[in-house]
Amino acid sequence: MAIDVAVLVSVGRHPVSGRARRADADARAVELALSIAGANVRLIHAGDPGEPALRDYLGMGANTMTVLRMAPEADPVLPLSAHLSSMRPQIVLMGTRAEGGEDSGLVPYLVAQALEVPLVPGIVSLSLAGERAEMLQGLPRGRRRSLAASLPLVATVPVMAPAPRMSAFGLARRGTIEVKDVTAAADEARAAWTEGPARRRPKRIKVMKAASAADRVRAVTEMAAGKGKVLQNLPPDEAAKAIFDYLVAEGIVQAKP
Template sequence: MNAKVKLQRIAVLVSTGRHPVSGTPRYSRNDAAALELGRKLAQRHGAQLDVIHAGDPADPALPDYLALGAQQVDVLPCTPEDDAAQALAARVRDHDLVLTGTRAEGAYDSGMLPYRVAALLGRALVGAAVDLEVDDGNARVRQFLPKGLRRRVEAALPAVVAVHPLAEVQPAYAYARLRAGSVQRASAGARVPNADAAAWLSGPVTRKPVKFAAAERRSGHARMLGATTTESRGGNVVNAGSSVEKAQVILAYLREHQLIDY
């Protein structure tokens, strides 16, 4: 591998996400950080920047990447049963630097796509990048580590870099850029089915309600007696008063037992 590769082509692989409350389709915040890093590098080195997505060209979340600075989003038609890593690796084989987020924003996304793409390309992978510079054919990456630690590593181009959500960039959303850009259906090669797709089961996730339980403040002897006898645990039954006054009683109880912090 040539250690003096000049940075001429950058690919940013983007996915789509959903708002955690409303479920509305939106861009992935992890991939938005990768896009912003790619834009800065492209401007600094005069490189070509390609933003690529494997999925549905009609996905309503894709235009968000235009507003974040992509002039065009190339979409490789891909179904959930297809192997997206194979399609993306074939598309970015001629790029000097491939940027991705650490993982997509679905409930059970594995975060394996950057590793699979790097393995298919036979290139080095650097993960959890919070800062990135390219000089003299090398990608100099500052990595995120637990407990606030950071580490600097280098990888010779061509390489794959997965960007951490805490990367030191601030993507800016501009509606004018959304109107000026375009989402294009790219020509893709033969689709490769994913061998594990038949074992997958997809469906909505229903969050189970969290039951509040006040901390037990009685002594061990009192708790043992309570386990063998029937006794009142205390509390107030509020029948009188307005709905606001009843709500205040409930809030006072929750604050007293530190079940809420507001």
């Protein structure tokens, strides 16, 4: 039984050169979709069908892509939701957030609300067991959480998911793009925003309240010494036991009872 997997893809920007490319998280979502056994992967994009970067997704192995043609900065949520409602895929995948516009990360939530299906954020792997999907969710510090949900569902894929495969030039050339004209409302709220180049701020080193410059210098340069415990002249076995007891007490490693 083939399962319909729709992947919503967007046009990204290279962080250094600023050139159009496949968006990093969306490419990982395509990779995840292609790794699902027996999946019938459909790519959907809302925007300009003439964008060359879209062919990078076709080069990953999907044969066709549907492009909902609309103005560049229009709101894609309604056309996407309408298209997905008529298509009824079992799984909808997309990157957690885009990298070329508002990057709000709200589209998956709005789509899931429109389709009335559960949303699972930040998954790094997905496998099917009958009508259920078993997923691993990527957490900080390299941890993974195991989740299960029944189909249909919407899931987002973060940049910590497995790296996407390279795009093959021949496949990219041969892939077909189906264009569908839709009416999308212009984003009026955004007209009131002012846009400027991002201002990078230095990383915060230490938060402190100091009365004088001397206090500030001291707080930054002084090493917090003397609070730790120092064990000296212990035989290796006892020292190792002290270290292991410390790791267990702090919850770093679990000892068997």
